[in-house]
Amino acid sequence: MQSNIECTPMTTSRRAFLKVGTAAGTALLLGFHIPVTGSAAAQARSSFVPNAFIRIDRQGAVTLTMPQVEMGQGVYTSVSMILAEELDAKWEQVALEAAPPNDKLYGNPLFGIQVTGNSNSIRAFWTSLRKAGAGARAMLIEAAARRWKVDANTCHADNGAVTHATTGRSLAYGALVEDASHLSAPQDPPLKDPAHFKIIGKSLQRLDTPEKVNGQALYGIDAMPPGVKFATLAICPVFGGTVGHVEDSKAKQVPGVCQIVVLDDLVAVVGDHMWAAKQGLAALDITWDEGPNAHVTSDTVWRQLRAASAKSGAVARTAGDAAKALSSGERLDSAYELPFLAHAPMEPLNCTVHVKPDMCEVWVGSQVLTRAQAAAAQVTGLPLDKVTVHNHLIGGGFGRRLEADMVEKAVRIAKAVDGPVKVVWSREEDIQHDIYRPVYRDVLAASVADGRIVGWTHRITGSSILARWLPPAFKNGIDIDGVDSAADIPYDIPNLRVEFQRDEPPAVPTGFWRGVGPNNNVFAIESFLDELAKKAGKDPVAFRRDMLGKVPRLRAALDLVASKAGWGTPLPARTGRGVAAQTAFGSFIATVAEVKVDENGDVHVQRIVSAVDTGIVVNPDTVLAQLQGGLIFGLTAALFGEITIDKGRVQQSNFQNYRMLRINEAPKIEVHLIASGEAPGGIGETGTTAAPPAVGNAIYAATGIRLRRLPIDRALLAVRKTA
Amino acid sequence: MKTARILNGAWQKSAAEMSYEIPPLWHTLQTQQTLELPVVNLHVNGEVKAVEAANDTPLLWALRDLLGLTGTKFGCGIAQCGACTVHVDGKPVRSCVVPIGSIGERAITTIEGIGATPPGRKVQQAWLHLEVIQCGYCQSGQIMSAAALLAGKPDPSDADIDAAMAGNICRCGTYVRIREAIKKAARSA
Structure with missing residues (x-):
């Protein structure tokens, strides 16, 4: 079904704008360049292309291809730093470009597909990027050595040039392009000793930020292919519903309306x-x-979830005899619940598409570029190689752009439109048709004896996102993300059992949300630890510390944060500190929140201190920024975040009723980095995981009231209960 | 002042350069003059720009979709998030709720032009120096609000910063650095 109507004559300038991703004065090239791949190296006579990540031209300019997408986490810069370090490139000569869709060349080593998520860009690519840089460096050194007829071992690379130390001869990389192109890449090039790193470990200016202060940065929503039209959509407000009848006579009278596209599940106006x-x-x-x-x-939703959580689930980990241990010592039972959450990235969902008979072109910001391409291919029936996807900077992902539904819908709309069309979701559609952070219920029981936990059971009930999103990863009823940070709980507990009970909520689609599985587990575990500390009659920090003998990196973080936060020093009335510790995403983090709860039950988070051991740090300032921002993201969820359902539809619609933390509500944040030579950990989601339990525990310290559900319920915290 | 005809020509050149097929529908539409829309002159970043759109069209969409100034961002459409903040006669406004017919000859400044003003330049520099930005999508609006604050209050207190900036949501959570950067910009010459 569709109706075409006459459109406003095109007499204004809108189609004059062809934006390409170059910005004068910066070293950044984004989006619109297809990199030459390793297999195509032969055709690129003018460049040295040792692998899919590096290209060096005769002028010495180094272009690095980014396998991971930039969504604020600074990955364009940190990936460039890793490559440039091992390549010994001149940092000022480095430019970068976004990779095209290609799982083979740019797949995330931990997923096997081109995914940016799970705080693992640096962890996943650390070795392969270093080898890519080191391999290229070895080839450039070899090329210079052959030119000089000397042993390659007597030459070294530094700052974009190869030097022969004994004779002082030196050749810039640009001069070696042709020679190096004829060499084959070494199988296993030696990597630098981290003690000799010159770039990694420095807080370098981010490569993507200069064009973000002057409006030049291009996000998916800024794509302007010539002739583009603009569309917005209404999806059936009830999940799974369809379009019945559309009366469009009034809409056709609206000046500037060109076309109304009616599909099974949605209506779009162009x-x-x-x-x-x-x-x-x-x-x-x-x-x-x-x-x-x-x-x-x-x-x-809650009745179904609670019923499911009463049944035993698949066992993710067992040690000792948990059942027997629970009958010894002092036993405590508790349950924690987390609500649905929308992602609400500041850039609303959007996708620009031009469908032609024999090809399809897509402009989007995606965390899953090959899936975006596959979605367009499926809808159009075109082969993959006829679908071009231009990836863009992402104006907030948080897991929402790990889905390709916005691409699939836009391509279906674009099939009905002659020419390119930019489909932009309103904020209301963005919030009411999200793929939500699941509801979770965690049922825990533990027994304590002599100040330690001796028995522990933890049953996690909720969606398996992996079962839908990456089915092979869902095995024997266990969602490895769903039990992350629970099956590998850091505390030394001799008898334990951790279960996963998959329960998909009715109607509501669920997906990854910043912090993923650990978000739920760290909240439940760290809240429960506080309850158990009280049961054991111990200080919450000391209680944890005594069970971290086997995880010294986390214990050190806990010691540091306690010291920096002034743990144990007196505070005014209705003010308290709460602690949380976690090993999520390969990083060891301890956090203390300080909150004041006023008489109305409003929670004022005054200060958050985190101590972080995340192994070798590529760009320290970016790590600090991710912690600061991640903590704020987690605070928003803890204080305000909840999506509720009535009549099969989401009740929240925009920021007036899906509230975000604002600057006047943001606490002081201190992050202390612990120097480490261990392999890098993940960092993007860690703050989000840390904030909610630390705040919940601080509220308990301030009021004596234990909150076992998020978001916090002010009514429970108010001194004077209102009728 | 640029005329619509010249701009049309520029578009066709762009399309040709990109070897885009110009869809037949557009050819048809270009020759049809069925709907007459008002021409509204907007004074943007020191230039007069003509847009053909109804008077009630929010400035946001005129800037982005009709003038191609995509630095101003759409976030909520109801003046709740501040991503679309621009200046009208130096005062910060949420362009998603300002109709183009209400502006007249008042001066509109967007993120693309704010660097030409001393407070705007200082804010941009402080933003980069303290590496405020993460995803950056809200930062056009943050910078516009901060520049307007400093233009009126060269040495703002924390309470001034709260009042001026609380209308700008940052989902990445860059608030700690925004506060620092405003203070740094205020101190810079």
């Missing part, structure tokens, strides 16, 4: 600009077939 499309959409009278989910409410 206009000369977004306002025309929005006005047109508002003028439509749509009757929906709400389908079988119209009765689903939050109550339905």
Whole structure:
């Protein structure tokens, strides 16, 4: 179904804008360049292309291809730093470009596909990028040595040139391009001793930020292919519902409206600009077939989840005899619950598509580039090589852009449109048709004796996102993400059992959200640890510390944060400190939050201190920034975040009722980095995981009230209960 | 002042350069003059720009979709997040709720032009020096709000910063650095 109507004559300048991803004055090239791959190296006579990540031209300019997408985490810079370090490139000569979709060349080694997520860019690519840089360096040295007819071992590379120390001869990389191109890449090039790192470990200026202060940076939503039209959409508000009838006579009268596209599950209006499309959409009278989910409410969701959590699940880890141990010592039972959450990235979902008979072109910011390409291929029926995807900077991912639904919907709309069309979701659609952080219920029991935990059971009930998203990773009923940080709980507990009970909520689609599995588990475990410390009559820091003998890196972080936060020093009334410790994402982090709870039950988070051991750090300032931002993201969830369901639809719609932490509510944040020579850990999601339990424990310290559900319920914390 | 005809020509040149097929529909539409929309002159970053759109069109969409100034961002559409902040006569406004017909000849400054003002330049420099930015999507709006704050209050207190910046949401959580950077910009010459 679709109706075409006459469009406003094109007399304004909008189609004059062809934006390509170059910005004068910066070393950054984004998005619109297809890199030459290793197999195509032969054709690139003018460049030295030792592998899929590095290209050096005769002028010595080094272009690095980014396998991971930049969404604020600084990965363009840190990936470039790793490559440039081992390549011994001149940092000022480094430019970068986004990789095209290609799992083979640019797949994340931990996933096997081109994914940016799970805080693992540096962990996953650490060795392969170093080898790529080191291999190229070895070839350039070899090329110079052959030119000089000397032993390669008597030459070294530094700052974009090869030098023969004994004679003082030196050749810049640009002069070696042709010679090096004829050499074959070494199989296992030697890597630098980290003690000799010159770039890694320095807080370098990020490569992507200069064009983010002046409006030049291009996100997916900024794509402007010539002739582009603008569309916005309404998806059936009830999950799984379809379009019934569309009365469009008024919409056709809206100036600038060009076309109304009616699909099974959604209606889109195409206009000369977004306002025309929005006005047109508002003028439509749509009757929906709400389908079988119209009765689903939050109550339905929670009843189902709680019932499921009463049944035993698949055993993810067992040690000793947990059941027997629970009957000794003093036993405590508790359960914790987390709500649905939307991602709400500041850049609303969008995707620009041009479908032609024999090809399809897509402009988008995606964490899963090859999946974006595959979605477009599937909808159009075109082979993959006829689908070009231009990846862009991402205006906030947080897991939402690990899905390709925005691409699939945009391509379906674009199939009905003649010419390129930019489909931009309103904030309301973005929040009401998210793929949500699942609801979780964690049922825990433990017994303590002599100040230590002797028995422990933990049953996690919730979605298996991996079962949908990466099915081979869901095995024997265990979701390895769902039990992450729970099956590998850092505390020394002799008898334990950790179970996963998969339960998919009715109607509501669920997906990854910043902090993924550990978000849930660290909240439940660290809240429960506090309850057990009280049961054991011990200080929360001392209680944890005494069970961390086998994890000295976390114990050191705990000691440092206790010292920096002034743990144990007096605080005013209704003010308290809470601690949380975690080993999530390969990083060892301890956090103390200090909160004041006012008489109305409002929680004021005054200060957060974190101590972090994340192994070798590539760009220290980026690590600090990720912790600071991750903590704020977690605070927003703990204080405000909840998506509720009524009549099969999401009740929140925009920032007035899906609240975000603002600058006046942000605490002071201190992050202390612990020097380490261990392999790098992940960092992007760690703060988000740390904040909620630390705040919950601080609220307990301030009020004596234990909150076992998020977001915090002010009514429970108010001194004077209102009627 | 640029005319629509010249700009049309520029578009066709761009399309040709990119060897884009110009879809037949657009050819048809270009010759049809069925709907007459008002021409609104906007004074943007020191230039007069003509847009053809209804008077109630929010400035945000005129800037982004009709003038190609995509540095100003869409975040919520209801003046709740501040991503679309621009200046009108030096005052910060949420361009998603300002109709183009209400602006007249008042001066509009966007993120693309704010670097030409002393407070704007200082804010941009402080933002880079303290590496405030993460994803950057909200930062056009943050910088516009901060520049307006410093233009009116060269030495803002924490309370001034809260009042001026609380309308700008940053989902990456860069607030700690935004506060520092505003203070740094205020101290810089």
